[in-house]
Amino acid sequence: MTSRWIERAGKPWFPVTGEIHYARIPRERWSAVLGHARAGGLDSVATYVFWHAHEPEPGDFRWDGDLDLRAFIEEAAAHGLDVVVRMGPWAHGEARYGGFPDWLMQLGLKTRTNDPAYLELVRVLYAETAAQLAGLTHAEGGPVVAAQVDNELYDQPEHLSALREIAEEAGIQVPVWTATGWGGAQVPETFLPVYSAYAEGFWEDSTVDWPEFAPFHFRYSEVRDDLSVGADLREALDGIVLGADAVPLRDDAAVPFVTCELGGGMHVAYHRRPLVSAQDVEALALAKIGSGSIWQGYYMYSGGTQRVDGRGTLQESHATGYPNDVPCLSYDFYAPIGEHGQIRPHYHLLRRQHLWLREDGHRLAMMATTVGGGSEDPDELRWAVRSDGHSGYLFLTTYQPPKQPLAAQNGVQITVGFDDADVTVPTEPVDIPAGLSLVWPLRYPLATGLVLRSATAQVLTRITDDEGEILVLAAAEGIPVELVLDAEVDVSGSGRGRPGDGGTVVSLASAPGPDCVVELPGIRILVLDPVSANRLYRMEVAGRERLVLTDTPIYADRGDLVLHPEHTQCHVSLLPAPATLVAEGAELGAASDRGRWRRWTLAVPTAGARRLVAGVRAADVAAPKPVHGGPMNRLSAPTDFSSAAPVHIDVPRDVFAGAVAGAGRVLLRVTWTGDVGRAFVGDRLVSDHFWHGRAWDIDLTPVADEAAEHGVRLELLPWRRDTGVWVDPAVRGVRDGVVVESVDVVRVGRVRLSVGDAER
Known part of the structure; x- marks a missing residue:
């Protein structure tokens, strides 16, 4: 590592990393999400290890199913991706107690310090984590190239050093150790400070129309810090308020300019619901490259769903001492890849930048x-x-x-x-x-x-x-x-x-x-x-690098192409073009040549949308009385849904035919205005949504039989402008009440394209 760039195999390296939380994504979708990440131009992924997920009870460690860290890393490697392990112990990530288990909180220890009793428990956690990483680190020829200890710890440099020592004693050997550097953090010299930049922030007060630091991120500057990220937790949990001049913003010229949390979108809280656009994400990311970044890291790159354990949901909330109430389940984050695998517009805008970095990043880094x-x-x-x-x-x-x-x-x-x-x-x-x-x-x-x-x-x-x-x-x-x-x-x-x-x-x-x-x-x-x-990909197909132009999400898998179309027809063009393609899951039309490109049209019977409900208005629904809570006395998410507007949706069984069996997905897309929505299949809560101006997608694939038998029940609370919830100016003009403009069932197909054996 030099003061300006990172080298790999003696050559400057410009990594592109996206945050993907394995514990918040069903294991059966890992491969598709990682495939899309690689196709989107990432060369690495970062992931939190949430302590409360892996050790729900003292000594009872779980690394199975969706919690199989080792399997996730191996799947990432299979898609050509390196891995950055953000190993806690404290993670934040809008998780309850920052990812600390409930039993740890009940011990009354001085967490996030060098308290011996706390460090002894950390040693056990890190030893377990190290066992999952055995053979997978870069030094062992594996994909794990970096590790982060704790997160957003701004005043305990000696604790960060102790955590690294414990991790290395446990056997974790990686070439790069990182620590979050924003908020004027005191980062030891043995760590590479990494930075954030967001276009918006749900953590701001509802009286703030645009966070103070947000405009700065759309200008070019070699200043890396941002005092607004994590400021709510500093104030709420530690009683520390940093003014704009309280901490000198550093240029950190002694180390490379690395980001780990460029806002790939933005989460929503009950009191404040940002509406970050694809263009916001694109412009902010490119501004950081123009400002000197040599490592683009996005948070989040793929959304997910908050976990649920025997004590309930695991999101941060007023009930657990945090300043923000966030949705119980949805952690979509309007990421480039959505909570249910949806491919968003900024996925394509960012891929253009990533293609360029893949081609010329080694020069740009210098x-x-x-x-x-x-x-x-x-x-x-x-x-x-x-x-x-x-x-x-x-x-x-x-x-x-x-x-x-x-x-x-x-x-x-x-x-x-x-x-x-x-x-x-x-x-x-x-x-x-x-x-x-x-x-x-x-x-x-x-x-x-x-x-x-x-x-x-x-x-x-x-x-x-x-x-x-x-x-x-x-x-x-x-x-x-x-x-x-x-x-x-x-x-x-x-x-x-x-x-x-x-x-x-x-x-x-x-x-x-x-x-x-x-x-x-x-x-x-x-x-x-x-x-x-925006439709251009570059990927290896049948042993050869090719350009791919397509109007549907696509990724490469073992020399084939895998498509996830939402429409009954899509198109794929290749250059250099093979003579023939073979399709599984679609009807392949005859090829047509256009210059150097060869183009195919695909008919996908398992894809497409169908409208189930339209034009439901419930203007007279009573809203529960606003409640404030948490350490900053912000608006709390309603818990009383007794007066919610009920909307029952019958889901025809035939919409699942072919899609589920073919590893596709079936989404319910609700276009509505209101305050808070919950979706039930039978008695099971399957999704929740704080309305903020975008449609609400609900994945019915895991509950296909139940949804076909019982339908879906929505419980919708009405919008009331005088409640004081902040939404983007673009959507503030909605009328009070509940309006369901439409409910569509969207079938997302899965198509595999292979080059004929004679051309392999």
Whole structure:
């Protein structure tokens, strides 16, 4: 490790990590979730070890079923993913007592300190965890590359050191030890501090319209800290309030800039329910790369469901001394992969960034950041450069969430100075529309003797087909694509070249898209439109790296492709293209060639949606009296559902035919407005939801027979604006009461595509 980057096998490494909690996802869905994570561009996953799940009673350790940490790590490795184990003992993660077992809390020990009695119990936990990791650490040739002890511990550096010593004595040997560094945390030198950045926070008060630190994360800055994350717990549990000037924000120049909690979405609490968008997540993540991050870590990358034990649900709550009441079951987090495996729009937006990091992260990691412009002033152009002195990337943004939007920037042209020359991009000023986050390559090596001096398009990936190498770029909406080459060369295909400034300026002769290929000596440049770029994957199929364009979620598994379509028809295109595909779970139409791509249409009989209920309004439903609780006296989630509006939904048995047997899923999608909803199948609570402006998905797959026999019963409490619950300005105008706009059953299919044996 250097002061600026991490090396692996002697080469700079730019990891991309997503938080996935094995204990909150049914084991039978691990493979699909991890497959989608890998297809989304992750090279590693992080996961909490929740103590209360593994040792519910003293000495009674459980590592079976959904709690099989070892099996989860092995499954991750099978999908080509490394693992970061966040091993507690205290985790937070919106878990009851931060993951501490109830029996531990009843002992009255000085937890999260070097109290000998507490450390003795930690030794037992770590020894058990080490046994699960035996043979799986990086030193042993396994996928576990890093470990974190405790979480959000800001004032006990000696305790963090003691936890590492105990873990190593137990046999856990990893090359990287991390500790959360936000909130001005005191992190020992033997740990790598890791940071967070969220576009919103459910942990803020309902009087806060946008957290104080949130706008900062949409600007470029080498400052890594954020005093708002975990501030509610510091105040509620420790009585400590940090003002904006109380802790100097560090640049931590002695260690690499690593993140572990870039907000992949945001959870909701009863009193405050953020509505983070896909564009929020995309822009924040790219801003951190532009600010110097060399490790992108997302929290959460996949949602899940809170566990339930003999004492009830295991979420944090006012009843257990926490400042926030969160849903009893749902931990969807509006993550790129949802609680039930739904693939969200920002999964695709982030994948574009991850494709680029996979291709050029080793160079980017060594590039220092220079913030060129942009402050709190929304009219100032925000831009930054990452450079190694000879080449680099220009970052520009006109995006900030709608609460404080940025304006368009007109007449933009920037000159970037390198050690031996300046580069001006574009060659003529260009107008940048509002709402864009951009990264443009500068002096990018294309082929022997050929350099891309600049481009007004994003690098996605490079791949080789039978004709040679292809560089894939993505155009941005409203910005003309210009390529400038550092030599006078012949240009053909979809490009038109003209001499300029000692090189060649290339414009496009056709619109960006799958057919837009600029032919250059020694390389071709494929320029995709934004929609196609969001559909682009790169994965190994039948022993060969290929580009895949598809309108349905997809991942690679043992050389095949696995699709999870929500619609009865979907499309898949491949480059380089095999002659034939074989489909399991779909009817495969004849292939059609489009340029270098080969395209197939699939009919999926086990997928599709069916409306079951529409237009139910219950405006006169009585709302329970608001109650405040917890250490910060915030609004508490209702517990009295006696006056809730009941909605019964009959679920036809035939919707489960084929889908469950074929390892697909059946979701109930409720589009509604109200306050709190609960869903029952028989007497079993299967889902809950704090309304915040999005549809509510309920997974019926595990209870298919019961749902077909009994139906689903919803209990819905009405929205009352005067209660004081905070929701996003975009949805505040809803009327009081309960409205169920629609209830749809959504069948998610599962299709496996294989290349014919003759081509393997």
